[in-house]
Amino acid sequence: MINFEDAFTKVLENTKDFGEETVTLKNSVGRVLAETIYADRDFPPFNRSTKDGIALNYKSILEGKTELKIEGICSAGIPQQELKEDYNCLEIMTGAVLPKNADTIVMYEHVSITDGVVTINQIPKQGINIHAQGTDEKEGAVLLSPGILIDAAEVGVLATVGKSEVNVKKTPKITVISTGNELVPVEEKPLPHQIRKSNTLSIEAALYKEYIIPEQLHLADKKEEIKKSLSVALKNNDALLLSGGVSKGKYDFIPEVMEELGVEKVFHRVAQKPGKPFWFGIHKETETIIFSFPGNPVSTFANYHVYFLPWLKKSLGLPQDNLQVQLQEEIEAKPPLTKFVQVTTFLEKGLFCGKLINGNGSGDLTTLSRANGFVCLSPREDIYKIGELVPFIKVK
Amino acid sequence: MINFEDAFTKVLENTKDFGEETVTLKNSVGRVLAETIYADRDFPPFNRSTKDGIALNYKSILEGKTELKIEGICSAGIPQQELKEDYNCLEIMTGAVLPKNADTIVMYEHVSITDGVVTINQIPKQGINIHAQGTDEKEGAVLLSPGILIDAAEVGVLATVGKSEVNVKKTPKITVISTGNELVPVEEKPLPHQIRKSNTLSIEAALYKEYIIPEQLHLADKKEEIKKSLSVALKNNDALLLSGGVSKGKYDFIPEVMEELGVEKVFHRVAQKPGKPFWFGIHKETETIIFSFPGNPVSTFANYHVYFLPWLKKSLGLPQDNLQVQLQEEIEAKPPLTKFVQVTTFLEKGLFCGKLINGNGSGDLTTLSRANGFVCLSPREDIYKIGELVPFIKVK
Structure with a gap:
């Protein structure tokens, strides 16, 4: 471990x-x-009018001319016009090119217009209402x-x-693999000893949020079938995400088959709760990475966010989140296991706080629906106190 | 206003x-x-084994029997088995149904097996390693x-x-409408007086994040065309999101056309910066809502997040975010305008902090790329001080 x-x-x-x-x-x-x-x-690619109004040459203002004849209109989307006479003006619309020989725009609110002549009611500063090129x-x-x-x-x-x-x-090519003979598809009614597939659907949904559309594969507990399917999957994917099949059971063929296929086990079992029986390996030949998560829903979900997402971010060159929340309750995390505890977060006076969610242990998926994420508690003898800052792994 | x-x-x-x-x-x-x-x-739908090991009747333990003959295997996915003899055992896999006449599961790590007989090396507690039905x-x-x-x-x-x-x-049916003769499609090379369409593409991208795929429409500055297109759009949408066309220009026909089509103006122009010339209306007949944003990129982007997203959330019955950040710099927001200022946020010792981004005013889209959101500063004479908590509107 x-x-x-x-x-x-x-x-x-x-x-x-x-x-x-x-x-x-x-x-x-x-x-x-x-x-x-x-x-x-x-x-902007040109001296751009930021107001609807009139464009003029500031000479007019300097020389006290406040009644200017309108020569025409500069609307947005037409080529640059020219103010022909220094003491005239041009109407101009937002987004239009400042005409040649003009240097100032007075908004409609500060002028009045009668019979094609503008009266300037409020003296503008030179050069205003122009968003200058570059x-x-x-x-x-x-x-x-x-x-x-x-x-x-x-x-x-x-x-x-x-x-x-x-x-x-590119995003990685991924196949999400469910294992176990007890699983039936969502649309089927399970027999009393069966359950519906849910873990892998949850992971697939999480991958959609990363703009990854994974392939799906189900492996029944038959060694030769598993070997055949995994052999193909290793060739066609950057990563395989498995749920279940890595504990110590008689039919947990995955670790054995992986070895036979030349996958190097990097580690199996981590001193953490939930998610302890996590198996991680790499197929040197194809460079395919294998994340084999334990079968229970919260373990799979936690490990996806704890390991896979940081792996994905680093692979894509994105920074890690490195979030921290302030604990709102005391909690123990005695050695030797690192604890991932579901919390719901909120902002209180600017402080990012995490409130523990009381679930029924690692098997209960419905409590996950009430959590935003997990706090990561390193094992230690001292209790974690109210107000302590601890690492936070966001899931929504 | x-x-x-x-x-x-x-x-x-x-x-x-x-x-x-x-x-x-x-x-x-x-x-x-x-x-x-x-x-x-x-x-769980049945008493489910949480470990790979052996299932026994606790009578064996109570009566000091620690060598038990294996009757068979209960694997996951097969119907419930029965332990036939009280002092025998069954091998059992994670996820399998606890057999009848068994009440305790001992993990493989705590037993040894020779010639079909299990020796229990560590005395279990009664009832352990079972995730009980319900x-x-x-x-x-x-x-x-x-x-x-x-x-x-x-x-x-x-x-x-x-x-x-x-x-x-259901999510709303939305058409995103660009306006203005100066706009050319992204794939075209604009002439010197033209610019590429970008605002509406940015809004469309933001809508994708809400799982809304909007329709797109471009309106040239021609009144009759605008009227015809808007008339159809009002019938086919829950909301129209427009960019540009609502300032005081000669070719800003939108408010006029809206009125002619029976759209009720709820308001036009808000005492805010950026995004002042925002026009908001409702078409009573079709119940279509019209968000007509000003044309510049940051204004459109700010108003989309300030008004449209909260409207969408409330319409869908979702709670509002109501976030706050702690200011890291002094900033003024003198009356009468409410200021939306771009910030980048970070967590510092659990505190959610907002650092101002220095942009070139409301027209510069590239600074938006460095911002996570806007702080909302209500107008007041006193300067906003370092350390104050202010409302935060998240954009990414």
């Missing part, structure tokens, strides 16, 4: 690079950017760097510079 | 119920549950209530009780 810190370190030592791919802008949300995004022109970004400037997660704001930036296709980090 | 609090209240007074629909379990992630989920049987949940118990957001843990619960299809709240 290995302790939690060592197990975690070993998992993170076995991350891998899944390469890159090009996706449409629309499909880039939630993906990790794999290229540098440059400004393809100045932003003041946000100069052509060639780096707007986004590789490694960031693309979210709505980044989609806006990518659209602005014409990236209808984006180079992103 | 209306103040921010009143505008926000009016938006939340105009939420609506989009009804319910049935989706597959797989598609239920991120949706709001619209039915009560009951336990369809006890959980101890997690009794048949008929409420497992999940309507109104919760379905996440990975809930998918596990739904699968457990056989919900291959789930009744959820």
